[in-house]
Amino acid sequence: MKRLLPYIAVAFFASVPLWLQDQYFLHTLVVTGIFVIAAMSLNLLLGYTGQLSLGHVAFFGIGAYVSALTSLGFSVEIFGLQITHEPWPAVIGVLFGTIVAGLCGYVIGKLAFRVRGAYFVIVTISFAEVVRLVSLNWVELTNGPLALPGIPPLTLGFEWTGYATLWGKAQNYYVVLATIVLAYILIKRLVNSPYGRAMIALRENETLAVSVGISVTKYLVLAAVLSGAMAGVAGGLYAHYIQIIDPMIFMFLNTVTMVIMVITGGKGTLAGPLVGGLIFGIAPVVLRSYVGPEVQWILYGLLMILIVFVLPQGIVPAIERWFTRKGGSASASKPAGLVLESSKGARS
Amino acid sequence: MLEISNLVCRYGKVTALKGISLKVPAKQLVVLVGANGAGKSTTLRAISGLVPAASGKITFDGEDITGMSAGRILSLGIAHCPEGRRVFSQMTVLENLEMGCYLRSDSKGIASDLDHIFSLFPRLAERRRQVAGTLSGGEQQMLAIGRAMMSRPKLIMFDEPSLGLAPNIVAQTFDIIQGIRESGTTVLMVEQNAYAALDMCNYAYLLEAGTMALEGPGEKLINDPHVREAYLGAGLAHA
Numbered sequence: 001m002k003r004l005l006p007y008i009a010v011a012f013f014a015s016v017p018l019w020l021q022d023q024y025f026l027h028t029l030v031v032t033g034i035f036v037i038a039a040m041s042l043n044l045l046l047g048y049t050g051q052l053s054l055g056h057v058a059f060f061g062i063g064a065y066v067s068a069l070t071s072l073g074f075s076v077e078i079f080g081l082q083i084t085h086e087p088w089p090a091v092i093g094v095l096f097g098t099i100v101a102g103l104c105g106y107v108i109g110k111l112a113f114r115v116r117g118a119y120f121v122i123v124t125i126s127f128a129e130v131v132r133l134v135s136l137n138w139v140e141l142t143n144g145p146l147a148l149p150g151i152p153p154l155t156l157g158f159e160w161t162g163y164a165t166l167w168g169k170a171q172n173y174y175v176v177l178a179t180i181v182l183a184y185i186l187i188k189r190l191v192n193s194p195y196g197r198a199m200i201a202l203r204e205n206e207t208l209a210v211s212v213g214i215s216v217t218k219y220l221v222l223a224a225v226l227s228g229a230m231a232g233v234a235g236g237l238y239a240h241y242i243q244i245i246d247p248m249i250f251m252f253l254n255t256v257t258m259v260i261m262v263i264t265g266g267k268g269t270l271a272g273p274l275v276g277g278l279i280f281g282i283a284p285v286v287l288r289s290y291v292g293p294e295v296q297w298i299l300y301g302l303l304m305i306l307i308v309f310v311l312p313q314g315i316v317p318a319i320e321r322w323f324t325r326k327g328g329s330a331s332a333s334k335p336a337g338l339v340l341e342s343s344k345g346a347r348s
Numbered sequence: 349m350l351e352i353s354n355l356v357c358r359y360g361k362v363t364a365l366k367g368i369s370l371k372v373p374a375k376q377l378v379v380l381v382g383a384n385g386a387g388k389s390t391t392l393r394a395i396s397g398l399v400p401a402a403s404g405k406i407t408f409d410g411e412d413i414t415g416m417s418a419g420r421i422l423s424l425g426i427a428h429c430p431e432g433r434r435v436f437s438q439m440t441v442l443e444n445l446e447m448g449c450y451l452r453s454d455s456k457g458i459a460s461d462l463d464h465i466f467s468l469f470p471r472l473a474e475r476r477r478q479v480a481g482t483l484s485g486g487e488q489q490m491l492a493i494g495r496a497m498m499s500r501p502k503l504i505m506f507d508e509p510s511l512g513l514a515p516n517i518v519a520q521t522f523d524i525i526q527g528i529r530e531s532g533t534t535v536l537m538v539e540q541n542a543y544a545a546l547d548m549c550n551y552a553y554l555l556e557a558g559t560m561a562l563e564g565p566g567e568k569l570i571n572d573p574h575v576r577e578a579y580l581g582a583g584l585a586h587a
Binding site: 194197198200201204205207208209210211212213214215 | 396398417418419422423428429430433434435436437438439443446447448450451495499
């Protein structure tokens with residue numbers, strides 16, 4: 001059952017555009033999906049290496065801006081040097097956005113992991129703020145608060161297949177879904193590889209990890225690069241889907257949303273950001289007809305506090321434990337939820 | 349095998365080691381005793397590259413390892429069992445052991461070493477899929493020792509192996525450490541339980557406030573009036 005669950009989920013979500021009539025709700029799902037990718041990238045840092053990045057939106061925004069500017073073209077003057085860039089295809093834009101966001105992850109990782117814990121949090125917040133100010137004030141490049149309009153949608157295809165430009169919501173939905181599946185597989189493989197083991201070991205017991213020969217900086221920087229790049233992909237998809245971006249993209253609230261998605265879903269679990277992302281992506285839309293946005297924020301606050309108190313590990317580990325208790329009642333003498341392997345047999 | 353000369357280590361302004369020298373000959377069990385804060389753990393941490401040396405020299409098998417990275421030192425054959433939380437508590441027993449050979453890539457050798465450790469510690473074999481945090485204190489200690497052995501070290505360093513363990517487990521742990529030495533691996537051990545440690549060692553050093561106060565074979569330290577007074581309790585209840 002557990003092994004089949006991801007396939008069932010993918011099949012279900014792939015069928016959604018076929019029967020969902022409400023275009024607005026489909027739009028909500030696309031944006032939610034983009035945020036799920038961002039939350040998955042944050043989970044890589046927060047969940048697997050234990051480092052909280054409160055400036056994660058910076059990578060998302062950098063991905064969006066770099067992707068938008070690559071595909072729109074720009075002309076700026078730096079130190080008397082005129083740099084002009086002709087528009088390139090949107091796909092190349094997303095690729096560049098990913099690379100630049102990953103490079104930023106490298107720089108931030110190299111700088112910030114000399115100091116960890118609270119200092120890392122501060123460095124990431126400052127980084128996001130600096131990037132936001134740049135996007136706001138470098139008007140020549142970013143158009144500042146006037147926003148970058150008219151970003152072309154993604155065009156997919158090869159010379160021998162013909163090209164398709166993704167104007168529709170359903171098409172974008174499938175691109176986002178495919179990206180989520182890809183990101184999920186990537187993270188799953190990473191976590192089960194020696195690299196992922198090293199990251200988890202560092203989170204659990206750094207002294208011990210170093211004493212078995214794991215290089216702290218190497219693995220934390222690697223996590224930061226992958227996390228930044230993945231957030232950059234999400235940003236790029238966002239820019240080409242919404243087709244307009246402004247410095248509001250760097251709002252602290254966006255980071256907080258990602259953190260809430262990861263923590264409620266279950267940090268350090270593969271499915272956590274997916275579950276948390278779906279809840280906090282869809283809830284605002286569903287709730288809108290009943291309560292106003294201001295009241296909603298209060299409700300989320302309450303929900304967050306409730307979850308932290310009742311399910312401190314998050315929703316996904318809680319559900320897993322519940323299933324273990326049900327399936328593992330034969331081996332009731334052992335503490336439930338801790339005897340992972342033996343109960344897996346009972347479940348499948 | 350391991351030789352330290354005039355090692356100085358500082359944590360910020362505090363000098364933890366004020367120029368110590370010690371020798372660990374091959375296939376012997378050398379013990380480092382001393383009070384809290386004397387610099388025992390710092391010595392081990394300096395050897396395994398977790399703390400930088402301010403000055404002095406550490407050589408292992410004739411090679412200067414001062415300033416090398418922890419990974420490099422481990423791959424030369426020095427394993428370190430740190431004190432306190434000894435295992436990765438959310439990983440399974442098997443995963444913990446695999447972490448011990450993180451730097452190795454010979455899968456055949458790893459498999460045979462795993463079998464060897466499971467035969468030494470049948471309890472671990474039974475619980476190989478269990479999460480390490482749910483093991484008893486003694487089992488966690490066995491796991492930590494097993495993990496250290498997985499890197500096929502020439503020298504194993506134990507930091508307070510008896511800390512927080514039940515008395516019968518302490519005796520068992522010392523038996524295992526003795527067994528490791530008898531099988532040809534050199535051991536350097538830091539221990540609060542001074543009497544037991546001095547009793548089983550080939551040679552011992554006494555650290556006091558960052559300097560070597562005394563050295564000699566175990567019996568010499570046990571019979572030293574100062575050691576009896578300060579570290580063994582004047583009444584010497586266990587004698």
